[in-house]
Amino acid sequence: MILASHAALSSSQKALLKRGKITTVSDLILIPAQDVARKCRVSPLEINAIVETICKAHPIYAQTLDELLSPPNLYGVCTSGDSHLDAALGGGFRTGMVWEVVGESAAGKTQLALRMALLVQLSKELGGLAGSACYLITSGKLPTSRIVQISQHHSLISTSGQCSLDDIHTMPIPSIDFLVQALRKLLPDFIELRSGQHTSDSTVKPVRLVIIDALGELFHSSDKTSTRTLVERAQNITEISAHLHSLASKYGIVVIVLNEVVDAFERQPNTEDPTVGLSYAEQSKWYARAHNLPGENRKEASLGLVWANQINARIMMSRTGRRTHTHSDNAATHKRQKTDVGRTKTRNEETESLELVRRLSIIFSTVSNPQSLDYVVDSAGIIVLEEEGHSKETVTAVTFPYTALPLAIPIAPLDVGCVESESAVNGRPSGLSLAPNDEDDWEAFWENDSITEAMYLAASSDSVK
Known part of the structure; x- marks a missing residue:
């Protein structure tokens, strides 16, 4: 104002x-x-x-439950397209909230956002919000071909006939100032316009979802980090989040913000002055990182404490380096590869069905408890693996053949649990066995040792002299 x-x-x-x-x-x-x-x-x-x-x-009035539940009810829940993920999120993505989806590159953040841009168009009976989506892109272009692929392979979207690219509105966001202007003026005006059109024409879908892909990229700067730059960033983040919460609460929409991760470094706690209390580094690891898999806490959400205090839920998506066998109809078709003699042969079906396993962790949320799920990305988007679908017997590491590992060889943290299946290698049991044979190698070594007891006694007597 x-x-x-x-x-x-x-x-x-x-x-x-x-x-x-x-x-x-x-x-x-x-x-x-x-x-x-x-x-x-x-x-x-x-x-x-x-x-x-x-x-x-401009006083702030807290809404009562009667006001929230009275018609017209702008609030609702939009399905994520996966029943297991909906259960973990507390029913799905709720309106009136700012959701953050953070993760490293190729973790599946954009895949989730693109599918949500389609699912929000579904009717409320099918789990959607009967609305359209505004997709704000900070770099690149909207991958429309991937959206079309998801719409064709996701069963709920393809059979409904209610989703299309016409109800996904995009806007490039080149800078922080442009984003602030868009959230302050352009986006509210567009939401009001679509709402007015919906009143006169029920086929026009109002805006019920806003996606920012990705916020952290706007804060990349070559300037040296200083107190001034940190204060300026904090002011920008606070202003952006204020506009996002205003849009979410006023118009009853879902706000999903994609964010990046940075490397996390463990620091020794400061015990010299006990009156200081916990430092930021000691506190941040509990709300900026995930701790469900070994090595998962090596990454943490960017934009620091100021941004963490502005969001209602933080979802972290990460790669694990594991693979699993999938048996869905969405698996890639078997290709034929050329041999040395010029003929072709079909690749092994088992190798073709291996999918990368990723990890989704709800670090904190106002509507659900912290928990973690394994998922894969296929032509329909992200698919959460059921409990029996990602046990040790089905998760397979396709790295090196089975060998007995010496004790001196370290095992990467993310490789823990990536084991060969029970029937994968010569019928040996699953797991990283350091002694696959029943015979103890050390006992066999000492039995074949050439040092006799007489030699040992002679050496002992010489040392005493």
Whole structure:
């Protein structure tokens, strides 16, 4: 909101704010009063009086349950397209919330977002919200071919006949300032326009989903990290999240923000001054990382503590380096490869059906408990593996043939649990057995040792002399 046209402020108050280049309510509220007073060259008491006037002009009213449940009800839950994931999320993606999906490259974040852009178009009877999606892209272009593939192979989407590219509205976001302007003005105007069109024409779907892919890319900078840059980033994140929550609560939409991960480094806790309390590094690992698999906590969500305090749920998706056998109809067709003599042969069916296993962890959420699930990505999007589908007997590591590993060879943390199946190698039992034979190798060594007892006694007597 522009302060120059605010009716609650006097002309003198508007003049001093203009002198300090404080033009919006966000500039006034998000900047400390001492800094605003320094810019405007007035006392902090005058700035506090202006802030109090603005807050009284725009009071915050907490909604009651009766108001939330009374018609017209803008709130609802949109299915994720997978029953196991819906159960983990507390029923699906709820409106009025800001959801963060964070993960490394090729973890499946965009796959989930693209499918949600289709599922939100389903009717409420089928688990959707009967709405359209706004897809804000910070880099690249919308992969429309992948959306078409998902719509053709996902059973719920393909049989409904309710989803299309016409109800996925895209907008490139090249910078932080452009994103703020889009969330402040462009997006609300478009949502209002679609809502008005829906009132007069029921075939027009209102906006019920906003996706940002991906927020962390906007904060890539070559500038040296300093106090000034960190404060500026915190202000931008706070303003962006305020607009996102406003859109989610006012229009009853689902907000999904994709984010990146950074390398996490363990630091020794500071025990010199016990009065300081827990440091940020010690606290952040519990809400910025996942701890369900060995090595999973090597990555943490970017944008730090400020952004973590602005979201309602954090979902982390990661790669595990494991593979599993799938038996779905969506598996890739068997290809033929050329041999040395020029003829072709069909690749092994078992090798073709191996899929990369990834891990989805709900780190925190206001509507569900923290938990983790294994999933794969196929032509229909992400598919969560059932409990019996990702046990040790079916998860197979396709790396090296089975050999007895010496004790001195370390095992990578993410390889724990990636074992050969029970019938995979010569009928040997599953697991990384360090002594596959019944005979103890060390006992056999000492029995064949050439050092006799007489030699040992002779050496002992010489040492005593």
